Amino acid sequence: MSLSAELFQRAQHTIPGGVNSPVRAFKSVGGTPVFIDRADGAYLFDVDGKRYIDYIGSWGPMLLGHNHPAIRNAVIEAAAKGLSFGAPCPAEVTMAELVSKLVPSMEMVRMVSSGTEATMSAIRLARGYTGRNTIVKFEGCYHGHADSLLVKAGSGALTLGVPNSPGVPADFAKYTLTSEFNNLPQLEQLFAEHGNDIACIIVEPVAGNMNCIPPAEGFLQGLRQLCDQYGAVLIFDEVMTGFRVALGGAQAVYNVKPDLTTLGKIIGGGMPVGAFGGKREIMQHIAPLGPVYQAGTLSGNPIAMAAGLAALTEISKPGVYQALTEKTTFLISNLKAVADKHGVPLATNQVGGMFGFFFTGEATVTNFAQATQCNIDAFKRFFHLMLQQGIYLAPSAYEAGFLSLAHTNDDLAQTIAAAEHGFKQL
Numbered sequence: 001m002s003l004s005a006e007l008f009q010r011a012q013h014t015i016p017g018g019v020n021s022p023v024r025a026f027k028s029v030g031g032t033p034v035f036i037d038r039a040d041g042a043y044l045f046d047v048d049g050k051r052y053i054d055y056i057g058s059w060g061p062m063l064l065g066h067n068h069p070a071i072r073n074a075v076i077e078a079a080a081k082g083l084s085f086g087a088p089c090p091a092e093v094t095m096a097e098l099v100s101k102l103v104p105s106m107e108m109v110r111m112v113s114s115g116t117e118a119t120m121s122a123i124r125l126a127r128g129y130t131g132r133n134t135i136v137k138f139e140g141c142y143h144g145h146a147d148s149l150l151v152k153a154g155s156g157a158l159t160l161g162v163p164n165s166p167g168v169p170a171d172f173a174k175y176t177l178t179s180e181f182n183n184l185p186q187l188e189q190l191f192a193e194h195g196n197d198i199a200c201i202i203v204e205p206v207a208g209n210m211n212c213i214p215p216a217e218g219f220l221q222g223l224r225q226l227c228d229q230y231g232a233v234l235i236f237d238e239v240m241t242g243f244r245v246a247l248g249g250a251q252a253v254y255n256v257k258p259d260l261t262t263l264g265k266i267i268g269g270g271m272p273v274g275a276f277g278g279k280r281e282i283m284q285h286i287a288p289l290g291p292v293y294q295a296g297t298l299s300g301n302p303i304a305m306a307a308g309l310a311a312l313t314e315i316s317k318p319g320v321y322q323a324l325t326e327k328t329t330f331l332i333s334n335l336k337a338v339a340d341k342h343g344v345p346l347a348t349n350q351v352g353g354m355f356g357f358f359f360t361g362e363a364t365v366t367n368f369a370q371a372t373q374c375n376i377d378a379f380k381r382f383f384h385l386m387l388q389q390g391i392y393l394a395p396s397a398y399e400a401g402f403l404s405l406a407h408t409n410d411d412l413a414q415t416i417a418a419a420e421h422g423f424k425q426l
């Protein structure tokens with residue numbers, strides 16, 4: 001038995017499902033998850049000594065590659081001064097200033113410790129600010145696991161078939177209206193009926209939790225317009241897209257300014273960090289300045305701030321996003337080419353360093369219904385064929401893929417060759 005299999009068996013006795021976050025359990029693809037010993041650059045090394053080219057990147061944060069020296073050294077330096085103060089520290093100020101500079105719509109910023117906390121807090125703020133209860137989200141978008149957001153959610157909630165989780169009171173879920181991603185007429189109808197009760201729209205500006213689905217032309221602009229018309233707050237959940245699709249996030253790519261933005265992943269350089277921020281007028285409603293309560297013992301933690309600042313400093317250097325986008329385009333266009341060559345129907349999506357591929361005969365995939373109609377069995381077989389060859393893809397057909405700057409041309413060529421072998425087997 002492999003060490004991973006042994007660990008998984010052991011883990012299941014004391015950890016529900018053997019994992020601390022559901023998608024890691026390989027439940028939707030079958031088989032035993034690999035346990036990781038260490039990571040470096042584009043690679044993960046499992047406890048059995050096998051190396052994988054990694055296309056998850058810790059689900060997004062590892063844009064610079066694993067174990068980047070600048071981030072590692074920043075963490076070591078900060079750790080030498082203490083792990084947590086529970087009092088303000090200088091790095092928090094620098095972080096807020098830097099985020100505000102890179103994402104100008106975030107005039108004020110509050111740090112938290114996860115993406116879930118960021119979206120949960122932004123929703124409370126939007127409700128507190130507008131005095132309204134109802135929120136709007138889109139089918140297949142995942143915004144973390146706060147109660148009101150576990151309605152028609154993506155990612156693990158989709159993979160595991162619990163779109164409405166037990167434990168979320170119906171009285172709570174009734175305040176969450178859902179609409180189809182990329183379907184503006186449906187949303188307009190929703191606003192025509194409920195517009196005056198709607199506190200906010202929350203959206204992944206590029207959906208990354210039902211595989212990768214970019215916004216249709218005019219969709220995000222339409223959200224902005226509806227929010228303006230009905231006095232609702234527009235929240236871009238850029239936990240995944242922030243510093244991933246461009247330095248200024250999806251809002252810079254599509255040129256739409258949200259009222260609030262949530263961030264996570266890259267902003268912590270691999271440490272547990274999230275943030276929310278936006279218009280000064282709205283952010284001033286947060287405690288202690290305003291009445292909307294929000295807090296965190298470890299918020300603005302000095303080690304997390306040091307890691308995040310080092311990551312943001314590195315990715316602010318010229319050429320980063322061009323290189324990342326070029327690498328991703330090279331990978332995804334070649335995946336498509338080898339699939340075509342072997343008669344495997346495949347559709348692909350890409351925005352910057354974020355990509356998705358779908359086993360479908362459709363030319364494009366633009367919404368949740370289409371994403372869930374893809375050939376999941378083909379994905380499962382492909383996933384395992386790739387894993388055997390040392391290519392680590394997300395263990396679910398409903399997750400986006402992520403590249404890093406550490407992926408070399410040789411890594412990409414190896415991946416394409418492995419995919420060709422995989423497509424042939426399908």
Ligand code: PMP
Nearest residue numbers: 114115116142143144237239240
């Ligand atoms: N929002 C989005 C768009 C996400 O992709 C995620 C996590 N993948 C979250 C929120 C929740 O973040 P976390 O897992 O850090 O709580």
